[in-house]
Amino acid sequence: MSAADVTQLRTARRRRDAALLTAGLFVAIIAALLPAFSVIAPGPWVAGAAALTAAVLAAGLLVRLAQLPAIVASIVEAAVWIVGLTLLFGRSTALLGVIPTPATFATVPGLLSEASEEIRLGVAPVPPEVGLSFLLVAAVAALALVLDHVVLTARMPLLAGVGLVAVSLIPTIAIPSDVDVAGFVLLAASLLFLLRIDTRARAAGTVPRRPTARTPGRLGVSATAVAVAVVAVIVAVVATPLLPQPGLRFATGGSGGTGTTINPNLELGNDLRQPREVDVLTVRTTAPTAPYLRAVTLSRFDGAVWSPDSADTVPVPGDGAVFSPVETDADIARADWTTDVTVDALDSPWLPVPYPASSVTGLDGEWLGMPQNRTVVTRAGSTRDQQYEVQASVPRPTLEQIRSRSVGDPGLGADVSALPADVPSIIGDTAREVTAGTSTPYDALLAMQTWFRSSEFRYSLDAPVDAGFDGAGLDAVADFLQVRAGYCVHYASAFAVMARSLGMPSRIVVGYLPGTASSIPQQGGTEYTVTSSQLHAWPEVYFQGIGWVPFEPTNSLGVPTNFASGSTSNGGATPSTPEQDAAAPDAQPSTAPSAADRGDVGAVDAGSAATSGRQGAAWVPVGIVLLALLAAALVPSLLRVVWRRRRLAAARAGDAVAAWTALREDAVDLGIPAPGAESPRAFAARLTAEHGVAADDADLLREALERVSYAGDAPDAEQGPTLAAAVDRIRAGLLARATPVRRVLARVLPRSLVVRPGAVDAERERESVG
Known part of the structure; x- marks a missing residue:
């Protein structure tokens, strides 16, 4: 295990946090599933999906509580997934009703074929038969298996949240309908809960600075976060119904390849109200x-x-x-x-x-x-x-x-x-x-x-x-x-x-x-x-x-x-x-x-003016959706840009601590651990030896930090531009050596917004003392 690994549940606090994360993930998955009822009629498959999801997540938690490697958790969860599906859909061909045989696996293509036919010919909300029920239960439990690894092993609840939001949006995109307010609020609350528990677990054990006007205490930070979350949920719930509603995808018309289709639901009004007809x-x-x-x-x-x-x-x-x-x-x-x-x-x-x-x-x-x-x-x-x-x-x-x-x-x-x-x-x-x-x-x-x-x-x-x-x-x-x-x-x-x-x-x-x-x-x-x-x-x-x-x-x-x-x-x-x-x-x-x-x-x-106005209005909801998606995708990146600029502004003013913090945050964004237990000298040496950072730049920043930390030197405004330039050169070098995927993630989903440098190992130091 690396020094930065936080998946080892060695203390009661970490075990409790893991259990809370598991419970929060289960609620989030169920909340993301609620909008699907507009497309798939609820029935026994819902209970099966919930039960199998709970079993998969519980199995993973038990393995982690036993302090076994994460790979073992994934293997056990996959086994529970297969056994659960066998128990629900393949008992007749399984040993003891739970152990799948070759005959059990041979029934899967037939079930998937039945599911495909139900989806193809069904009309929303489709009452699922055996084939579609199998596909739904299997898919939901498989999603739980993947997200469990993302949240509890990779410790990236924000990424899991993106996936759950995407899942919840699919039914709405397929068949536009009224906002499921209860489902949205439940999903938002569960995702905020996951982020809060994960952040608290990472920050546990850090020695808080005395609250000041510029550095509020932990209670103030939590209150601010809760207030922002509540305002965001209220705004979304209140504002969304006020936006122009997009028409159904049926009979959209147009000769540019979209074509039309036939709506068998007797919901032809939007089809007939299309501003432009097509042959x-x-x-x-x-x-x-x-x-x-x-x-x-x-x-x-x-x-x-x-x-x-x-x-x-x-x-x-x-x-x-x-x-x-x-x-x-x-x-x-x-x-x-x-x-x-x-x-x-x-x-x-x-x-x-x-x-x-x-x-x-x-x-x-x-x-x-x-x-x-x-x-x-x-x-x-x-x-x-x-x-x-x-x-x-x-x-x-x-x-x-x-x-x-x-x-x-x-x-x-x-x-x-x-x-x-x-x-x-x-x-x-x-x-x-x-x-x-x-x-x-x-x-x-x-x-x-x-x-x-x-x-x-x-x-x-x-x-x-x-x-x-x-x-x-x-x-x-x-x-x-x-x-x-x-x-x-x-x-x-x-x-x-x-x-x-x-x-x-x-x-x-x-x-x-x-x-x-x-x-x-x-x-x-x-x-x-x-x-x-x-x-x-x-x-x-x-x-x-x-x-x-x-x-x-x-x-x-x-x-x-x-x-x-x-x-x-x-x-x-x-x-x-x-x-x-x-x-x-x-x-x-x-x-x-x-x-x-x-x-x-x-x-x-x-006259033609009305038709033109309707054509223009038809693009309004599409534009709003595109702008909302673009804004949501840019928020983490913009926050990180603002944050980094503030760090570099302080560094240019001669603040060596800000320059060093900016360096460590850049490292975290690119997946390089920045544990608090590691001294500045050791961290600089590791960047030079393992990541190709120029020794002169790393030593410059390290020496400036040590003079402030140990000699009590005041910020040197004349040296500030040199410090900021060194941070930029090191970041450019790290980006050049990183993989394309890592570079994209560093810009689009910067980890330093959630994983603060030093927080994990500060907790480890606290645990080793206590």
């Missing part, structure tokens, strides 16, 4: 009108959140025939359409396809189909730059046929009909009032669609935000029915919930409105361009013998669902006029507003 894909179809392109269906509704369907999947085969045709009654006519899709700026694991797709050809990568809802997803790929062809056989019932059909099917399952017990009365009452006088399910749904699209409602992206109901849960639906202003999410959710309140199975689809025709009709079909502003949500209701039928309740968007009357002959339906496809609410190209038009319907256009 996401083009469609060429043989159908008479452009189809809606569906990406995700949402059937499960718990009263607060609509969850994407996650049914069994089948690989898309080489010939693309992934789905069989929709089963319909024999008298329902069909139309076969071919749609070619070319994706540009869309980056999503969900593939936009018309409904009901039967085959998808031309895809690059591994893609999976969900037969339950006829959507296509990928575990590892992306829609970007994909070019594919979709064949669809579309049911085309007549008005008489759909009116004669009942809704629902026992094979659909309970998800498409379930509602919580506490549905606000306004929802059911309104549904019954609007549909009063109708005699068939279709007529009831048509009445609701007509009501939503009437002058009683208006399309607005801002009204839900201003009124505080920008969501898709029951409370938001109730508020929407009172305010009667919102965008597609509110119309779709209200329509679907009202349909369920009437006993009709319903679900919501997220995808894209039909695009805008960009070329004249040709033999291969008309080409349509779909933009990011046409991201959309709409409801569907299941009719027996026909399948899922979409409706378009969103006021001012598209054309409402409507079926034409037909005459029956020879046992089949032959429509007398072009009828509505059961798979496309629009009967003609969409009239969806562009990004510039997506304000309140009837509102006055603010």
Whole structure:
């Protein structure tokens, strides 16, 4: 062990400090984990992660209390980590339930693959299954193992704090949300506790100078530090909610490589409020009108959140025939359409396809189909730059046929009909009032669609935000029915919930409105361009013998669902006029507003100045975050610069003690021990022999210090510039000999701010005497 090693727990005080550091580190890890609940739903994995983390840290502490080398602590902690994971996830293949076997290790790739699929296809907050739970527990406990070494062996709690803050920021960056005040305060308090205990342990045993106006006592220093910490936490908690909030990363738009994606959470408001729209894909179809392109269906509704369907999947085969045709009654006519899709700026694991797709050809990568809802997803790929062809056989019932059909099917399952017990009365009452006088399910749904699209409602992206109901849960639906202003999410959710309140199975689809025709009709079909502003949500209701039928309740968007009357002959339906496809609410190209038009319907256009202002405002939160990160990274470096300049200013005035202290602090920054038990002569000799310092410079500073310490010489102002120059030359030489990493750390994270020269060995001297 080197003279500067403080990991030997030889006294009761050091053992107590080690225990406090271990406890503080455990609390800090748990605090850093709290923001993750916005991304990963809490569950049994939290208890497993906390238990395994505690076991790893406790094992390391016990090894240190036994005064064994630090490497032994790391080995024991790694063993506890493996045994703990085996106990939690691999008991069936382990000896005695805790000793892993080759079969145990063979299950790890499968668990990681399951975790990858859950992360890829899951929607926040993801309820983790076995695979993702294994990954989370393993990762948290492994983080504890690494940070235990950083805090208790390397004695660098500040570096551990940087890592924990980064971990706590990851969920917020992934899915921006409200500040977790409790988690932030707990993390800040635990990190300050770690720094305080570590600093106290290093400084223990030093002989304090008599407090003066310029050198406050230890109590005053602690009080000042606590006051600064409390003010910093309060400012962060109070100021952060006042800053402009960044939008979700979904559908950010732009042609510079960022692209867009599809948000399956029904949180499309920020997507639609983007100041600039971008072309996401083009469609060429043989159908008479452009189809809606569906990406995700949402059937499960718990009263607060609509969850994407996650049914069994089948690989898309080489010939693309992934789905069989929709089963319909024999008298329902069909139309076969071919749609070619070319994706540009869309980056999503969900593939936009018309409904009901039967085959998808031309895809690059591994893609999976969900037969339950006829959507296509990928575990590892992306829609970007994909070019594919979709064949669809579309049911085309007549008005008489759909009116004669009942809704629902026992094979659909309970998800498409379930509602919580506490549905606000306004929802059911309104549904019954609007549909009063109708005699068939279709007529009831048509009445609701007509009501939503009437002058009683208006399309607005801002009204839900201003009124505080920008969501898709029951409370938001109730508020929407009172305010009667919102965008597609509110119309779709209200329509679907009202349909369920009437006993009709319903679900919501997220995808894209039909695009805008960009070329004249040709033999291969008309080409349509779909933009990011046409991201959309709409409801569907299941009719027996026909399948899922979409409706378009969103006021001012598209054309409402409507079926034409037909005459029956020879046992089949032959429509007398072009009828509505059961798979496309629009009967003609969409009239969806562009990004510039997506304000309140009837509102006055603010012109290009407003758009420019929104573009400028969009950069405000990004700039604030970047400036905050830059400032946080520069704080230690700036403090060290100020501190060193003060030392050198005193040295230029002839203060030999300041010059010598500046030299020792430079050494500590570069990882060179500066123990208090080592005499100035021995320290100068070591710098010369081991670190290539010029003997003349080292002796100059050492002799000046000895004259002041032993002869009582007063500061020599004439010699001051020479002393400061010697300090600068020695520092330059040490930097030149240091590794690049050490040079960067010396400037960015100077250790002398935390590790004071001489403090460690002063404690050692005290312990040896006592």
